[in-house]
Amino acid sequence: MDLIKPFRDPARVDKLLEMIHREATGSYRFMEVCGGHTAAVHKYGIKELFPGNISLISGPGCPVCVSSGSFIDHAIALSRRTDTITASFGDLLRVPGGSKKTLYEAKSRGADIRIVYSINEALNIAKRNRQKRILFPAIGFETTAPGNAAGILEAERNEIRNFLMLSAQKIMPPAMKAVAEGETNINGFVCPGHVSAITGSGIYRFLVDEHGTGCVIAGFEPVDILSSVLMLLRQVNNQRPDVEIQYRRAVKPEGNVLAKNIMNKVFGLSDEWWRGFGIIPGSGLQLKPEYEKFDARRVFPGYTFTEQENEGCICGSILRGLNTPADCPLYVSECTPDHPVGACMVSSEGACNVYYCTGKRVYSE
């Protein structure tokens, strides 16, 4: 099965657009929760193809964007230790901490910080540098957490004792609940495809039952996104909100049971701070006590949630779906991918970065 071409097929796209235009008789506000969807929507120029009565709003599903400044500051402080090698995902490097400093800057000042793509590479660095301590700042949602959990199990199995995880991992449903209870007036969620591949579709049921908001789990190609929007339109028009899976080639209703088990074995739920939302109870994933020797928060305590946003930055309300990047006074004038003030300008899946890199002049006018 070709997993890409049919989902970028211009004829199918045209047909779907025609159906969307026909179906969109009212006024609709849908949120694409995942940063991957935000990036795809802009990459393919899909937004401009919708009729004016459909708003597609970016949500809190960009792990870099919602990470706290104090998490970055803690990582920077640990990375400066001469006995430490920090193995980090690339897009975390440019996120400004509460101190306005970044890991990138710490690297240029001599901290040994290396870019990795997964925890496996971080473990390899640990195996090759037994005399050093390897710090792995772990962010991400249910998509990356099982892989990180498997990494911890491998560290345990192979007695990689010089490996520490600094976790700010999060899970999606509590943040979506916060959005649904907020002032955003969303009447449908385009739900994250890869998170759902792990969790299954059940995690969104409460949004339908308690908030009457429809959910469609979407893939990341143009045909996926358009199909999902069409499904949401029909749910709203028929007043029958439901949890539907559009991304059937990757998502099963029950999810990936093996991955969920590994994740639950290693991580337990904790309260976690989200940019834009503050502390959301039970929204974080921290190492369980039996793995505490790998837990940087326990080995190096001092991690706090005290948080102050950079002045003027409206990342928080963008992540809650209340504003778009163009509403921010700092956007383009002071905040750019080269010199990000807020986290949403950093990641290639952050709303501000996506807006900037695909149409800065269009949106800032």
Place this chain on the structure above:
Amino acid sequence: MPDIDSHIQLGHGSGGEMMQTLLEELFLPWFGQPFPGGMADSAILPVTKLLPAFTTDSYVIDPIIFPGGNIGTLAVCGTVNDLAVTGAKPKYISAGFIIEEGFPTAVLREIIKSMAEEAGKAGVKIITGDTKVVEKGKVDKIFINTTGIGYLEEKHFHIHRGSNAVAGDIIITNGYIGDHSIAVLSAREEFDFASPAISDCSSLAGMIGNVLAQTDGVRWMRDITRGGLATVICDLVDSKDFGAKLMEEDIPVRESVETACDMLGYDPLYLANEGKVLMVVDRNEADKVLQIMKQDPTGKDAAVIGELTGSNHGEALLYTGIGGGSRLLHPLPGEQLPRIC
């Protein structure tokens, strides 16, 4: 004269006998004696009526050997291509080496051999050079600087400025983009995936020379290196009274490169290449240019990817092929960092 050691030592850059051994055993057999009469402190170049073009670049790549080339091939091709895209015929190159103490001599020999081979293919001579050896840790294995001189005809002077480019001109590239970046990335030790691509590192002097010899239709050229295709095209239209329109589906990107990009969070339009040129040509000459390019191995996958437009001045728009959607291209901010998921 003693045999050369298996690893480079500080003495090999000292100017004494060890350095002489290095030159005679490693460099001269491949680079040859540039001019009759032996080595001197400077190379003396002939005077011509053509305009001299002059460029320099330093090569600090990690890893130094990657699928499709090494730092040596890069050091020659990069400088040759910088000359060629101005419309000049590359002629002479200098090569300066800064080598880390302990560097394996066999690898150095391999690099020098590659440089000589590339220079031969590009029709340039390596006529002067320098070698320094520094203590371990002072450089990362080996750095190479090359400086190049080429000559161009007066009638091609406009090309490097793009001063003749107008709305309606056709934009052509000579093949698949992004291969080099992905090849280099996959060769880094921290990434455990097999390489889905081979670097396109090659000299474009022959192909560009053929185009310039057979048509006067070339209006602007730039090699698509760091910053990628998007940055180059943004540079072209910046502050101009024309815009650019690119068709995404016409831009050659290998499926393997696209998949790697999807996985890593990269955009192929921002990946570096080492054997690609972006050419803006007179609309009426576009077919001819394309045919000439296709006859050369470095241009066999050449394609028209867009055109200059009279509207959206100063902007480069990429048409995505999805329902007529488009997005504005933007120069690469900083460097592309791989994303988390």
